Amino acid sequence: MAVFTAVTLDELTQWMEQFPLGQAVALKGIASGIENSNFFLTTERGEYVLTVFENLDFEQLPFYLQLMRHLAERGIPVPAPVANAQGELVVPLRGKPAAIVSKLEGSSQMDPQPVHCADVGTMLARMHLAAADFPLQQPNLRGLDWWQATMPQVLQYLTPDNAALLQSEVAFQANFAAGTSYAKLPRGPVHADLFRNNVMFVGEKLTGCFDFYFAGVDTWLYDLAVTVNDWCIDLDSGVLDVARVNALLAAYRAVRPFTAEEELAWQPMLRAAALRFWLSRLYDFYAPREAELLTPHDPTHFERILRERIATPAPRLVPQE
Template sequence: MAVFTPVTQDDLTTWITQFPLGVASSIRGIASGIENSNFFITTEHGEFVLTIFEKLTFAQLPFYLQLMRHLAESNVAVPAPIANNAGDLITPLHNKPAAIVSKLDGSCQMDPAPSHCAAVGAMLARMHLAAADFPIRQPNLRGIDWWRSTVPTVLSYMAPESMILLLDEMEFQEGFADSEAYMALPNGPIHADLFRNNVMFDGDRLTGFFDFYFAGCDTWLFDVAVTVNDWCIDLDSGVLDTSRVCALLDAYHAVRPFTASEKMAWQPMLRAAALRFWLSRLYDFHLPRDAEMLVPHDPGHFKRILQERIATAAPTLP
């Protein structure tokens, strides 16, 4: 991700001695994203990813690292956290919590076909089922409580038409969250940020999901909606590609069938997923933090997606 906390080769050489990874020969900052400081590192034992957490605390982090370990042990393709010699998954670096995880093979598929979407859908369903018995409960920290506290912060930066859209959608989503259909939705740990750049493919083979640091306990359908809103759209317009949507949903449904309550909640949930990322991009765009290599995302992208989800019915769940 963006580098807020620089780490030199000398810093790494000293710090990594506590891990069973041998000598570190290189470190390179990763330029995508805006939450944590991330680096590719190479050691005598291979390539890994080092993350320094800029917002998440030592108390919050066990959820994410233990969830990844739980999924990896359940044969879900995710990066495996590396413990230090004392068995700790989280250790301080420059007075901030840090962790090392294995690096997945392949590269991100930024122009997905229906076959890629099907692979993502099937793996997402497997992930939800595998995480169902995960014992740590932590809420989605970018859920509706965060939306409520963040809306007043960004309103002053917005044009009147955008303000009306945001306030109207918040009113709609608060009503949706109080509905019986919403209350009946299956839930558990979710990824919550499964965009194209958080999934690796080696050719047509899906090699893993990564970047679980927005994960939390929420409805599984929200996770599906977030994923569809990125993997199955025309990027310029936000319009859904029916063939990709159906491929992803059918593959998910074959592993974990959708419930009747989920079928009722599908269109509002697509809107909720669009709102969540429009709101976070508004915040990050107008209230950025200083960082090396920071590339803010365009809030208008998810505004267009939200408007499209309001205006046009999506393919129904199988």
């Protein structure tokens, strides 16, 4: 959520007339993140988030915004997109697609304990089931095809050891994705970016999650692996915290039990989730776009996590009796 496209409060005066929100009275750029231009927007009717999309186009965006609306209508705590007078969720602003969504209460829990992880596991399972009948289809745009296309663009910047790791892991994941067990994994729309800073809490009460702009149709297990790799680790080493992992997995499977194929795929999927973010951070670090408030994430964080997932088995999805 960097600011690539600067927007002023004066520019919004006329633009806001199409929305049932009254006049804009305050606008503040959000510095975190690296994909879109985001602003806290205060209007006469309340607090919202304005997003100007830098990479996604008018044809792609209905998937994300309609998915958020679909989930909100089914009781999942996510930001609700605001339609304009013509019923449109995506409208042009400074020549780019833009949208307004409701602002969630609370703040991110950056030092999660098992109780927080359990709430995240429950919400994620509920989200997967609620989205199962979502009619629109779009693949995970940061999946295997993207890994294979992006890897050659970053190899020149890596040490020989890291280049070998990246090449071998992409090959491993391609082979794994071609297998019969992978084809049997339950799938549907996934968040695909459910990090600590994308979930809000008030005290120990989870109030919602946001930033669905990496969502797509993928395996539910991949979404779970992305989540565990952020919520349940020691940030300095990448080592999994067993208590947090077990709390998140137990809460998830209480809502949606795991399949036998998912148990077999769990370790490779944790590696896939680490690879995805290592590669995307390498790409953003070595080929950054200009932005007013852009701070690239450190790629070595997910390199450590990937090496740790390869070296050390994670707790099972269902503990052995």
